[in-house]
Amino acid sequence: METTTIECPKCGSARQERQTRLFLFLFLLGGGSCLIWLGLIMWPAMIAAISMILISPVVFVMPKAYKCLDCNHGWAEKQEWR
Numbered sequence: 001m002e003t004t005t006i007e008c009p010k011c012g013s014a015r016q017e018r019q020t021r022l023f024l025f026l027f028l029l030g031g032g033s034c035l036i037w038l039g040l041i042m043w044p045a046m047i048a049a050i051s052m053i054l055i056s057p058v059v060f061v062m063p064k065a066y067k068c069l070d071c072n073h074g075w076a077e078k079q080e081w082r
Helices: 021-039 043-061
Strands: 016-019 065-068 074-076
Touching: 016 021, 021 043
Parallel strands: none
Antiparallel strands: 016 065, 065 074
């Protein structure tokens, strides 16, 4: 079985952390939910809230993202279509 080490494309370091998509999903969903209450007073906030809630599931089809712990460079994993 092959193990692949993901290296930073900028500095070549093998120290990286994977950015979680769950955090972004919950941020968009929670932020949109809070903006709904503000949208009851100001209607443009309601448009932003609905947009954030509708876009939040799209996060799960985005490619995996990584951040280098040495140089703070962020990059997305390239997907291979089969």
